[in-house]
Amino acid sequence: MRVHELRLLETEPFARGEEYGRALAEQVRANAARYLWAFGELGVAAETVRRVAEESFEALEAWAPTQADELRGLAAGSGASLADLAALTARTEVLAYAPHEALECSTVVRLDATGPSGVQTWDWHAELVPDAVLLSATVGDRQVRTFAETGMLGKIGTAGRLSLFLNILSHESDARGQGVPVHAVARRILEEADTVEQAVAIAESASLSASTVLTVLEAPSAAKPEGDAASIELSPAGVALVRAEGGLLAHTNHFLDPTLAAGDAASTQSTTDVRLAHLRAVGPGVVAARSATELAQAMCGDGGANAPVCMRPADSPYLADRWETLITIAMVPGTGELHWQTGTPAEVTDAEFRVFGG
Structure with a gap:
């Protein structure tokens, strides 16, 4: 596993996310796509992934709007779709629907x-x-x-x-x-x-x-x-x-x-x-x-x-x-x-x- 150290200079949420996205655009897009594949491999239907991602992002927007803005900036900077990043952010919530339960840490x-x-x-x-x-x-x-x-x-x-x-x-x-x-x-x-x-x-x-x-x-x-x-x-x-x-x-x-x-x-x-x-x-x-x-x-x-x-x-x-x-x-x-x-x-x-x- 390659670990990238990234020190962000922007302080406003959208701009900070955009800076993050530009710096690691390829890796962000690839990881979002990889998780969508993994959710299927672990037994979660695509329509469930989409629903949970949408619902979790709505909840995030109401509870922590600055994080929602940062994710929007991350999508803009990386070229990944906001829907895919919402699913990645909600990976634990999506995995709650998997028949194979997480065992980590x-x-x-x-x-x-x-x-x-x-x-x-x-x-x-x-x-x-x-x-x-x-x-x-x-x-x-x-x-x-x-x-x-x-x-x-x-x-x-x-x-x-x-x-x-x-x-x-x-x-x-x-x-x-x-x-x-x-x-x-x-x-x-x-x-x-x-x-x-x-x-x-x-x-x-x-x-x-x-x-x-x-x-x-x-x-x-x-x-x-x-x-x-x-x-x-x-x-x-x-x-x-x-x-x-x-x-x-x-x-x-x-x-x-x-x-x-x-x-x-x-x-x-x-x-x-x-x-x-x-x-x-x-x-x-x-x-x-x-x-x-x-x-x-x-x-x-x-x-x-x-x-x-x-x-x-x-x-x-x-x-x-x-x-x-x-x-x-x-x-x-x-x-x-x-x-x-x-x-x-x-x-x-x-x-x-x-x-x-x-």
Whole structure:
């Protein structure tokens, strides 16, 4: 996976999107087309994709109009159709209709007197993202830095005093009605929130049609000398907060809040339980880590490259079976930096862990 680092100079939403589109026009168009193909491969009918994209964009326009304007600019700059970019932005909402459920990602956070830090693997289908992007954009009075699929406005990232990780979830209430894209919720939190409480308020203000969990890390302050961290579980059925235990906060791809867990719809093929158990088992090493590299390596523990959080693609002709860890990202809130390396956390070294931002 090629990761393009793009630092945008425009500050108005449409112009910012247009600048993004011009810079990566070929990659944006190709990624939008690739996802339309993938939705079909994963069992979502074309008419369902179009309907969900239209409904999600309408919801986005009402809830976060500046993001809708940025997508319009992205379409104008890249030559991709707005409808295709709306489907890409709503990829989680579209995938809620797929019979093959998404199984991606593991996140772990350590908290101590120095504040929180965390690391995430992003597990997905390699053929869908030969190109991805690290975006840096001025939004209002802050610098938003985020990693995402090319043609999307946000996913994992950091801004102000907050950092944010994202894992997909599935709930029995998904795929019902019209909803704001969960990736747009992540982007708005990066644009506006500096505390866990503010992030929760933004998440609760969005009407949803798909589920996800946003793990947010808050930098230390006078009010919170040790900072803060929490996993915000989102679903159409409601929003719940999961807190750390013993200085460790870990999340994979199933609900941990007892009320929302009653409606969990994670695939029986998912390794989410195995991965969460692993993260809890390596907790002492994670809590003891003192650098981004140590944190990534501690995520694997003694298992190294064979740890369950290091996903390898199955030898299968079916797209739904081919998962792998495409990138590892670590963050400390308040620094404005994303530490990243393509591949699994077992492959992370001080020499190769790159820094975006700062």
